[in-house]
Amino acid sequence: MPEAAIEERRDEGERAPLTRERVFEAALAVVDDDGLEALSMRRLGTALGVDPMAVYRHVDGKDAVLDGVAGLLWGELPPADAGEDWADGLRSFARGVLGLFRRHPHAAPLLIQRFVLPRPALEAVHAHLEALRAAGLDEPRAAQIIRSLLSFAMGYGLAEVTCLGEPGLDGWERMSERERLLCMARGLPEGVPGHLIDAAAAVYAECDPEACFESGLELFLAGVRAQCAEGMRARRAR
Amino acid sequence: MPEAAIEERRDEGERAPLTRERVFEAALAVVDDDGLEALSMRRLGTALGVDPMAVYRHVDGKDAVLDGVAGLLWGELPPADAGEDWADGLRSFARGVLGLFRRHPHAAPLLIQRFVLPRPALEAVHAHLEALRAAGLDEPRAAQIIRSLLSFAMGYGLAEVTCLGEPGLDGWERMSERERLLCMARGLPEGVPGHLIDAAAAVYAECDPEACFESGLELFLAGVRAQCAEGMRARRAR
């Protein structure tokens, strides 16, 4: 009865057999808890209750681990809802991408810096591409819109998350304006004139990050809507 | 005559006295040439023709070096042109930010991941904030627009640059579509169905990066223009 044997091993705690999946999950846990810099192959091994070098048996090296963690993150992207129209779909998509950054602030750089295209990301891109084409856009234009929107969501997410600074801080949204100002002050050079501090404060500390993202999203979608209407008109004329 | 002494030292090559500036410049050169991962305090020291530990005398540690390199990059941002109206100003700003990423693909992550706000960045933010207010927007709305646009430009830049992959590759724009496809294939999981590959190709390989950035920028600016008109109308009604 092999299942019993597996069960038994599982009871021993960390002694369950290693899988690529288990390695990636442990790595993500380390990063979530203590930051990207805390992730080392040795620490990963001990986190798994295993000889550190045993990890190499399941994974090609540290780069492969980082790619794997990025894959896990993309796996948390909510799938596209076929019931939504293209605009609601793109809204959900952008919010979903931003959510990945917010849920995993320490791991977030991996989303943009490891060039992996896991299936959940591809499925979403495909679905929204189709929705835009159905709304009257040709493929190149639809692709540009997806790429721009993705850039916006990822750039916004990464910028928000790096404002947070070191591991252990609470989310930027949950900070008071005063805390945000202090946090921002770390990034300011000394002896900066007051009007420049005010400008930085307006953009980084006083600016409500949720409202800012939503308004940027709406500006963009309004532009897309205009393009779609144009596309439909052109299609009807044909 | 101290100037002669300095001149003499300069002739000895790398033996000129260390400055924070010189340290940062050497660090940027290393990163530009061989990538972020190649930058170590030891390598930095030898690049400067100096005992590696001497660097610590001028700089707090590696984090300070990375912040300094980020500062150098922001220093290359073209200053805002007072003669431009708000729309041209924002266009130039976004293109200028993207240019930083493209000129320094290996150092680019520092622009978004080190939370420094050097003067050139602050001056630009201030100038465009003022321009938007003059165009009829209140400060919170203007700040949201700057922040969104900056997120878009940085997200676009970083995504483009990480698509490039390892140090030594030429720019994405200079690659043929075929090369781009191959590059993208590295990021694809195996056994992905064809329609998903097509979607990825549309967004990453076939999509002209220049046209995509420009069209995203225009979509966004069109939205801002509508908001400005609204703001002006409200102001006149008051």
Next chain:
DNA sequence: ACCTGAACACCGTTCAAGT
């Protein structure tokens, strides 16, 4: 045949030992 863990060539940073 398999897996462990010693060993290699690196890190960032400190600090005592020399001048």
Next chain:
DNA sequence: ACCTGAACACCGTTCAAGT
């Protein structure tokens, strides 16, 4: 008083020596 460079506590990765 100053600066060098040895030393410490880590890395990622390999591979031979054991079972």
